[in-house]
Amino acid sequence: MTLDECRQEIDLLDRQIVALLNDRAKVVEVIGALKQQAQMRVYEPKREDAVYANITAVNQGPLKAEAVKRIYERIIDEMRTLQRDRMAATQEAGQEKDSSS
Numbered sequence: 001m002t003l004d005e006c007r008q009e010i011d012l013l014d015r016q017i018v019a020l021l022n023d024r025a026k027v028v029e030v031i032g033a034l035k036q037q038a039q040m041r042v043y044e045p046k047r048e049d050a051v052y053a054n055i056t057a058v059n060q061g062p063l064k065a066e067a068v069k070r071i072y073e074r075i076i077d078e079m080r081t082l083q084r085d086r087m088a089a090t091q092e093a094g095q096e097k098d099s100s101s
């Protein structure tokens with residue numbers, strides 16, 4: 001492959017990764033709504049440990065397990081932020097609805 005072909009392949013893979021991250025985020029939003037209904041906290045360390053165990057178990061390299069875990073730590077952090085933001089927005093909308101009644 002040429003350098004240009006490699007870069008085109010990277011661009012394609014990046015678009016696929018972004019699409020998958022957004023698919024994951026949509027599921028995270030549903031989970032956030034379910035947690036909010038159940039009055040659960042966003043942060044669940046045991047679940048995060050299970051995610052890390054899952055992704056490191058299927059990792060076949062060339063990335064080391066520690067590298068994959070660091071990447072997922074960032075992904076999970078952003079997903080937690082998304083959940084918190086959506087939960088806060090839903091709560092604010094509910095309070096506005098209650099105060100206008």
